[in-house]
Amino acid sequence: MAKIYLGLDASTQSMSALAVDAVSGEVVYSKNVNFGADLPWYNSPSGYLKNEDPSVVHADPMMWLDSLDMLFERMKADGFDFASVAAVSGSGQQHGSVYLNSSFFKAVENLDSSKTLAEQLKPSLSRATSPIWMDTSTTLECREMAEALGGNAELSRITGSGAIERFTGSQIRKFAKQEPENYADTARIHLVSSYLCSVLAGRDCAIDFGDGAGMNMLNLSTLKWDGKIVSFLADNLAEKLPEVKASANIGGKISKYFVEKYGFNAEADIVLFTGDNPSSLVGVGAMADATAAISLGTSDTFFASMKDLATDPDMCGHVFGNPAGGFMSLICFRNGSLAREHLKADLGVDWTFFDKTSFESTKVGCGENMFIPFYGDEIAPRVNSDSPRLKGTADFESLKDKASAVRALVEGQFMNMKLRSDWMSSKPSRIRLTGGASKSDGMARVAADVFNATIERMKVGNSAALGAALRAANASGGFSWSDLAEKFCKSDASKTVEPIAENVAVYAEKIGKFAKFIEAEYKRA
Numbered sequence: 001m002a003k004i005y006l007g008l009d010a011s012t013q014s015m016s017a018l019a020v021d022a023v024s025g026e027v028v029y030s031k032n033v034n035f036g037a038d039l040p041w042y043n044s045p046s047g048y049l050k051n052e053d054p055s056v057v058h059a060d061p062m063m064w065l066d067s068l069d070m071l072f073e074r075m076k077a078d079g080f081d082f083a084s085v086a087a088v089s090g091s092g093q094q095h096g097s098v099y100l101n102s103s104f105f106k107a108v109e110n111l112d113s114s115k116t117l118a119e120q121l122k123p124s125l126s127r128a129t130s131p132i133w134m135d136t137s138t139t140l141e142c143r144e145m146a147e148a149l150g151g152n153a154e155l156s157r158i159t160g161s162g163a164i165e166r167f168t169g170s171q172i173r174k175f176a177k178q179e180p181e182n183y184a185d186t187a188r189i190h191l192v193s194s195y196l197c198s199v200l201a202g203r204d205c206a207i208d209f210g211d212g213a214g215m216n217m218l219n220l221s222t223l224k225w226d227g228k229i230v231s232f233l234a235d236n237l238a239e240k241l242p243e244v245k246a247s248a249n250i251g252g253k254i255s256k257y258f259v260e261k262y263g264f265n266a267e268a269d270i271v272l273f274t275g276d277n278p279s280s281l282v283g284v285g286a287m288a289d290a291t292a293a294i295s296l297g298t299s300d301t302f303f304a305s306m307k308d309l310a311t312d313p314d315m316c317g318h319v320f321g322n323p324a325g326g327f328m329s330l331i332c333f334r335n336g337s338l339a340r341e342h343l344k345a346d347l348g349v350d351w352t353f354f355d356k357t358s359f360e361s362t363k364v365g366c367g368e369n370m371f372i373p374f375y376g377d378e379i380a381p382r383v384n385s386d387s388p389r390l391k392g393t394a395d396f397e398s399l400k401d402k403a404s405a406v407r408a409l410v411e412g413q414f415m416n417m418k419l420r421s422d423w424m425s426s427k428p429s430r431i432r433l434t435g436g437a438s439k440s441d442g443m444a445r446v447a448a449d450v451f452n453a454t455i456e457r458m459k460v461g462n463s464a465a466l467g468a469a470l471r472a473a474n475a476s477g478g479f480s481w482s483d484l485a486e487k488f489c490k491s492d493a494s495k496t497v498e499p500i501a502e503n504v505a506v507y508a509e510k511i512g513k514f515a516k517f518i519e520a521e522y523k524r525a
């Protein structure tokens with residue numbers, strides 16, 4: 001008999017759903033709502049609100065709720081059989097936080113299916129907007145954290161990361177300092193993942209170890225909130241935090257709101273949500289071995305499950321909980337797809353030119369041309385930037401040579417990724433590529449040659465939503481990881497890209513020059 005599990009993914013730019021039949025091994029349904037295109041009244045074309053201070057990046061949490069209702073409406077219109085779903089889980093863009101007053105607990109338990117989620121839950125916000133992972137405005141709070149808590153190396157030893165601007169701890173501290181009344185009015189602080197989980201379950205749910213580790217306050221040795229860090233960050237913070245639990249816990253049965261409105265089975269389990277990267281780790285089938293993965297979503301990320309805990313001396317890399325148990329390493333690049341989109345718009349070209357044509361008409365390594373692709377602040381390395389830096393021929397620097405500009409930007413992104421990931425002890429010979437831009441053959445080729453690794457692309461593209469569905473099947477249905485990985489996490493052999501020795505040598509030679517170019521331009525501390 002079919003066993004259907006539904007995975008949801010609320011990432012930076014979209015809310016998506018993917019349903020699997022865990023018995024037959026089929027993906028039976030998928031659907032997507034794009035925040036910019038489908039909810040234009042939120043004025044968030046790329047999923048976040050414009051701010052006059054570019055370091056402040058917030059999103060409207062009601063946009064996430066409206067997109068969830070819209071997604072389920074679309075699924076209903078498609079005739080999706082909600083009643084057949086045995087369990088739901090999900091993932092959210094990491095680090096983003098939702099601030100709620102004490103009315104939240106009752107409001108989420110008593111959702112009325114004749115109204116929308118947003119109209120019922122808006123009054124329970126104690127902060128109108130949510131800082132998200134792209135926010136870099138908490139440098140001062142990070143410095144205060146490091147000074148008070150024994151330095152970044154110590155914070156990294158305890159939490160898996162030094163004090164980081166986008167992580168939730170420094171964001172909470174900034175909110176408490178700048179808006180003390182609203183902070184005092186806050187009874188609960190959720191992550192995007194645990195907020196949506198709570199809404200689905202109709203009760204206040206826990207944060208999981210995967211996403212919780214992105215808050216700079218989870219003690220990785222005890223897997224509890226670290227008392228010393230929490231009390232330093234803000235007054236009474238401990239009581240405002242949800243519980244933190246292993247990802248495989250059930251948050252509860254699905255709320256009657258979704259049963260009445262969309263026809264879910266009232267017995268469907270809601271499995272704790274996690275971050276989109278930990279979820280992708282599961283979706284690419286890398287939860288149980290040392291396979292590395294690169295996700296080219298809004299952010300670019302490089303991650304792998306971890307055998308031995310190791311931290312990054314340069315503080316760009318992080319340790320998160322692996323939803324399948326143990327830990328994972330991750331490096332996040334803020335100038336991922338948005339930098340590619342920026343150049344694409346500046347050049348007035350389409351994705352075919354960007355993914356293919358430009359690579360066919362240019363040479364590997366791009367001669368002397370180099371492109372540091374930091375259109376905005378970067379987090380790996382941690383530098384403030386408001387424009388990319390180009391060095392090379394006049395036509396290249398003025399962007400007249402469009403093909404070279406595209407190649408050099410992509411090469412710059414992957415060489416930077418290689419430089420920042422060298423702290424991870426194992427050099428992967430095989431990397432799984434996922435995310436919206438992984439369809440680009442040009443990018444897959446550059447990744448293979450820069451990393452000297454086989455690049456595998458997945459049969460099921462949306463690895464975060466797939467990971468969520470597989471986590472639901474594992475935690476609620478008892479399906480083993482090996483069974484699920486065997487059925488769902490296969491790469492598409494026709495899209496595998498092998499490294500070419502000649503090209504590998506070009507990048508091995510060029511990467512040193514590129515590192516010096518970055519250092520000279522940004523004079524890193």
Ligand SMILES: Nc1ncnc2c1ncn2[C@@H]1O[C@H](COP(=O)(O)OP(=O)(O)O)[C@@H](O)[C@H]1O
Pocket residue numbers: 011012013014296297298299337338340341351354355435436437438439440
């Ligand atoms: N053909 C393509 N080539 C390169 N990038 C693409 C292509 N199609 C989509 N993208 C990029 O994929 C991104 C979305 O990827 P996705 O994984 O859905 O992001 P997220 O999960 O962060 O919302 C878009 O920002 C877009 O730039």
Ligand SMILES: O=C(CO)[C@@H](O)[C@H](O)COP(=O)(O)O
Pocket residue numbers: 011012013092093094095133166214275276277297298299300301330332
């Ligand atoms: O900050 C991080 C990871 O630390 C980002 O990777 C966010 O989790 C956003 O993910 P995408 O929407 O780009 O997938």
